Amino acid sequence: DAGVIQSPRHEVTEMGQEVTLRCKPISGHDYLFWYRQTMMRGLELLIYFNNNVPIDDSGMPEDRFSAKMPNASFSTLKIQPSEPRDSAVYFCASSLTGAFEQYFGPGTRLTVT
Amino acid sequence: KNQVEQSPQSLIILEGKNCTLQCNYTVSPFSNLRWYKQDTGRGPVSLTIMTFSENTKSNGRYTATLDADTKQSSLHITASQLSDSASYICVVSANAGNNRKLIWGLGTSLAVNP
Numbered sequence: 001d002a003g004v005i006q007s008p009r010h011e012v013t014e015m016g017q018e019v020t021l022r023c024k025p026i027s028g029h030d031y032l033f034w035y036r037q038t039m040m041r042g043l044e045l046l047i048y049f050n051n052n053v054p055i056d057d058s059g060m061p062e063d064r065f066s067a068k069m070p071n072a073s074f075s076t077l078k079i080q081p082s083e084p085r086d087s088a089v090y091f092c093a094s095s096l097t098g099a100f101e102q103y104f105g106p107g108t109r110l111t112v113t
Numbered sequence: 114k115n116q117v118e119q120s121p122q123s124l125i126i127l128e129g130k131n132c133t134l135q136c137n138y139t140v141s142p143f144s145n146l147r148w149y150k151q152d153t154g155r156g157p158v159s160l161t162i163m164t165f166s167e168n169t170k171s172n173g174r175y176t177a178t179l180d181a182d183t184k185q186s187s188l189h190i191t192a193s194q195l196s197d198s199a200s201y202i203c204v205v206s207a208n209a210g211n212n213r214k215l216i217w218g219l220g221t222s223l224a225v226n227p
Contacts, residue, residue: 004156042219043157043202091156104156 004105006092012111018080021108024073025094033102034067034077035091043091049075082112115140117205117218125224130193134221136186136203144206144213148177148188151200151220160188160201193225 005024013019025032033048047057052069060067064083069075079086089109093102117138126132138146145164149157161172163179163186170177174197176189190197203218 043217045215045217093156101159101162104158106154107156 004092004094004103006090006105006108008108009106010109010111012113013082014113015083016081017112018078019082019086019110019112021077021090021092021110023075023077023092023105025075025092026103027073029094029096029103030072031095031097031102032069032075033093033095034075035093035104037089037091037107046077079110082110084112086110087112115205115207115214115216117203117216119201119203119218119221121221122219123222123224125226126193128193128195128225128227132190132193132223134188134190134201134203134223136188136205136218138184138186138203138205138216140184140205140207140216142208143181143184144208146177146179146186146206147204148175148186149202149204151202153199157202190223195225195227198223198225 004026007022030051034046035043036046037043044059046059047067048055049069065079067077087110089107091104091107093104095102120135145162147162148160150160151157160175161170161177163170163177165181174191179186200220200222202220205216207214
């Protein structure tokens with residue numbers, strides 16, 4: 001198995017632009033998580049899905065952030081409009097068993113100038 | 114408030130030496146505790162998981178301990194190697210109704226020098 005796949009690996013954009021991050025979970029995993037990691041705050045859970053349905057989005061910072069999972073093999077995290085404080089590494093993870101044994105993707109490093 | 118605190122924030126050791134990383138938590142109700150290793154530029158990878166009834170668990174040169182009474186865990190690395198240079202993150206799972214909530218520590222950054 002290729003593991004969790006994320007794209008792009010790096011994204012540099014200007015403030016105000018729309019950013020879309022993509023994730024392909026491990027086949028057969030029915031939980032998908034989106035995290036944001038910064039030096040100051042560490043890993044923060046933004047949202048997670050179970051069987052393509054959003055279960056907990058309490059970590060989504062504000063309305064500028066949205067996430068979708070149209071099918072079991074694909075999810076997107078969108079930021080519109082982006083701001084410099086959104087600069088971080090965004091990780092996608094998938095799991096067979098809820099909040100345990102999460103398998104992380106390589107992350108997308110987002111820089112908003 | 115559910116919290117996970119790790120110490121030290123960073124650590125530098127020489128190759129071949131041992132080290133111990135600490136994780137203190139105030140999470141209730143406790144479900145389990147997991148240690149992750151995160152190499153630079155990569156996602157975290159699980160090293161070990163510990164439940165309430167487990168005191169010690171080993172994974173090769175990594176040994177995790179858990180004291181549920183004092184709410185402390187440690188990760189001991191024996192005979193360190195250069196490849197052990199990474200961030201080590203402690204994560205505690207709390208039962209929250211029908212869901213489980215993960216509380217992540219900020220990690221300890223370990224550098225193993227030759």
